[in-house]
Amino acid sequence: MYETLDIHVDAPVATVWMNRPAVHNAFNATFIRELTAACNVLDADTSLRVIVLAGRGKSFSAGGDLNWMRETADADSLSNHDDARRLATMLRTLSEISKPTIARVHGAALGGGMGLVSACDICIASSTASFATSEVRLGLIPAAISPYVIRAIGQRQAYRYFQTAERLSAERAAQLGLVHEVVAPEHLDSKVQEIVDALLLGGPSAQSAAKDLIRNVAEQRVDDTVLEDTARRIAVLRSQPEAKEGMTAFLDRREPEWVARIAKAPSVSMSAGSSNEVTDS
Template sequence: MYETLEIVREGAVATLWMNRPEVHNAFNARLIAELDAACRALEEDEGVRLLVLAGRGKSFSAGADLNWMKAAGQASPADNLADARKLTGMLRTLAELRKPTLARVQGAALGGGMGLAAACDICIAGESAMFATSEVRLGIIPAAISPYVIRAIGERQASRYFLSAERLPAVQAARLGLVHEVVEDAALDARVAEITAALLQGGPKAQAAAKALIRAVARRAVDEAVAEDSACRIAELRTTPEAQEGLAAFLAKRPPSWVSKGGAGE
C-alpha cells in the first residue's frame, strides 16, 4: 500500500520501516505523507499496542531529500508553506500518538531524521549511529524538528548544536538526553525486542494516559492547579476497567488480561 514504507507486524508490535535505503531514507513529499498516514492508521488499529520506527539500509534517516527541499523553496509562497506544514504535521502526529513509540536508530540520523528520533517516546541507538541538526550548513534551520529536539536536549545544548551543526556520536547523544540507550550494532534488534516486551506489560490505556500526563505537567511549576490536575487524573483512571483488572491481577499474582492475551489491548 505504500511506496516508501514497509510495515511489519509481530503480534501487537508494528515496526514501521522507512524504505528508501538508496537515499538513506531521506524525506520527500511522498515519505512525509506516507509516514503521517501510516501513523494515523496504526493509531486506530486496536491490534497494535506500540510502534517501532526504523530505517532500512545503512541509515535511519539522513533528513531531507535536498532535491525536494530545493524544489519547495522555489515554489510559490503558498505552496512552500503548505509543504512545510505537512512536515510539521507528520512530526506532531508521531509525537502525539497515544501508543508508545520507539526509534530504532542505526547509521545516520541527520536533520529530520534526528527529529523523528526525538519525536518518539524512546530512542535506542546502535553504537555507530550519528546525529546532527545539520540545517544551517545548508542555509536553513531545524524549525520543524525544533520542538522535539529542544524537549530532548534542552535549550542550552540546542544553542550549540543548532548553530554549529556538529555531528553527535551515539554516546554523546545519550549524554545529552536524546538517546536513552546505546548498544552494540549487532545487539540493536535484540535490545529493541526486550524493551518492546517490557512495554507490552503495561496497560494500554494507562500508557496513553501517562503520555498525556507528561505533556500536561512538563516544565510547569508545581502549583495548586498542577496538583489538582494530577489528583483528578489518577482518581479518574483508577475507576476504569483496565485499572481494576490490573490491580486485581497483581493481588491475585496473575498476569493482567492485556498480557495474557499476548500483549493485545482490551
C-alpha cells in the same frame, strides 16, 4: 500500499521501516504524506500495542531529500508554507501517537531524521549511529523538528548544536538525553525487543494516559492547577476497568488480562508492491 514505507505487523507490535535506502531514507512529499497516514492508521489499530520506527539500508534517515528541498525553495511562498506545514504535521502526528513508540537507530539520523528520533518516546541506538541538526550548513534552521529536539536535549544544548551542526556520536547523544540505550550493532534488535517486552507488561490505557500526563505537566510550575489536574487524572484512571484489573491481578499474583491475551498473530507486510499480504515470517 506504500511507496516509501515497509510496514511489518506482528501483533501486538508494528515496525515501520522507512524504505528509501538509495537516498538514506531522506524525506520527500510522498514520504511525508505516507508516514503521516501510517501513524494514524497504526494508532487506530486496537490490536497494536507498540510501534517501532526503523530505516532500511545504511542509515536511519538523512533528513530532507535535497531534490525535494530544491523544489520547495523554488515554489511560491504559499506552496512553500503549505509544504512546511505538512512536514510539521507529520512530526506532530508521530509525537502524539497514543501508543509507545521506539526509534531503532543505526547509521545517520540527520536533520529531520534527528527530528523523527526526538518525536519518538524511546530511542535505542547502535554504537555506530550518529546524529546532527545540520540545517544551518544549508542556510536553514531546524524549525519543524525544534519542539521535539529541544524537548529531548534541552534549550542549553540546543543553542550549541542548532548553530554548530556538529555531528554527535551515539554516546554523546545519550549523554544529552536524546538516546536511551546505546548497544553494539549486533545487539540492536535484541535491545529493542527487550524494551518492547517491558512495554507490553504495562496497561495500554495507562501508557496512553502517561504520555498525555507528561505533555501536560512538563515544564509547569507545581501550583494548585497542576495539583488538581494530576489528582483528577489518577482518580479517573482508578475507576476504569483496566486499573481495577491490574490491581486485582497483582493481589491475585497472576498476569493482568492485557498480558495474558497477547498471542502470536499472523504477520502482515504493507509495502510497495504488496497488498497487505500475510507472510510466514
